Amino acid sequence: DQQVKQNSPSLSVQEGRISILNCDYTNSMFDYFLWYKKYPAEGPTFLISISSIKDKNEDGRFTVFLNKSAKHLSLHIVPSQPGDSAVYFCAAKGGWNTGTASKLTFGTGTRLQVTL
Amino acid sequence: GAGVSQSPSNKVTEKGKDVELRCDPISGHTALYWYRQSLGQGLEFLIYFQGNSAPDKSGLPSDRFSAERTGGSVSTLTIQRTQQEDSAVYLCASGSSGGAAHLPQYFGPGTRLTVL
Numbered sequence: 001d002q003q004v005k006q007n008s009p010s011l012s013v014q015e016g017r018i019s020i021l022n023c024d025y026t027n028s029m030f031d032y033f034l035w036y037k038k039y040p041a042e043g044p045t046f047l048i049s050i051s052s053i054k055d056k057n058e059d060g061r062f063t064v065f066l067n068k069s070a071k072h073l074s075l076h077i078v079p080s081q082p083g084d085s086a087v088y089f090c091a092a093k094g095g096w097n098t099g100t101a102s103k104l105t106f107g108t109g110t111r112l113q114v115t116l
Numbered sequence: 117g118a119g120v121s122q123s124p125s126n127k128v129t130e131k132g133k134d135v136e137l138r139c140d141p142i143s144g145h146t147a148l149y150w151y152r153q154s155l156g157q158g159l160e161f162l163i164y165f166q167g168n169s170a171p172d173k174s175g176l177p178s179d180r181f182s183a184e185r186t187g188g189s190v191s192t193l194t195i196q197r198t199q200q201e202d203s204a205v206y207l208c209a210s211g212s213s214g215g216a217a218h219l220p221q222y223f224g225p226g227t228r229l230t231v232l
Contacts (some may be wrong), residue, residue: 001220035185036219043207043223044159045123103149103175104221106158 003027004092004109013114019077021110023090026071030092034104035064035075038087047088048075080114087111118142120224122208128151128230129198137193137227148191149211149221150183154204162206165191198231205229
């Protein structure tokens with residue numbers, strides 16, 4: 001049972017344009033969400049996160065939006081740069097009173113390619 | 117500062133053999149996690165250590181898998197009688213506080229295990 005889903009395995013965007021990566025989740029006990037970026041042969045690196053009490057968090061070119069009612073979050077990258085080309089993973093965790101506080105549940109990832 | 121390191125980076129073994137994978141977390145991090153990523157899949161939680169508490173082993177797929185963490189630092193993941201379906205990238209992550217929602221987990225580069 002995939003509790004965190006990234007339905008787009010790949011995305012191609014032109015340099016300078018906006019990249020939008022989507023993520024859906026099914027577990028209503030999740031209360032914290034993270035995005036990780038992964039280059040080949042490297043471990044995932046933390047990018048940005050958002051708590052369920054917020055609907056938006058911004059860090060430079062990266063913004064994460066959370067729609068709790070729809071159980072949907074998205075990562076916006078503006079403007080996209082060639083160095084952003086990587087696999088992006090969405091991850092979620094629950095609060096201390098759930099069974100998911102001590103681990104991250106990951107989506108399957110979206111491969112972003114930023115073209116010149 | 118030094119990040120999470122893992123060894124070996126690649127391991128090829130024959131079916132039925134035992135393997136040990138090593139993780140050196142970031143110095144001072146009390147939380148340590150093991151995940152694995154099979155081909156085309158997201159990261160799958162395996163086990164979590166936090167300080168001197170009993171580990172959360174809820175993600176271990178079978179009793180052939182075990183892990184220990186000595187002295188609150190280095191961890192070893194052991195897979196006994198390896199099977200072909202164990203082939204995956206095994207990722208270790210550490211965090212400065214176990215499960216704290218505002219602190220991300222920092223990943224190592226992973227060990228790619230191939231079982232022939």
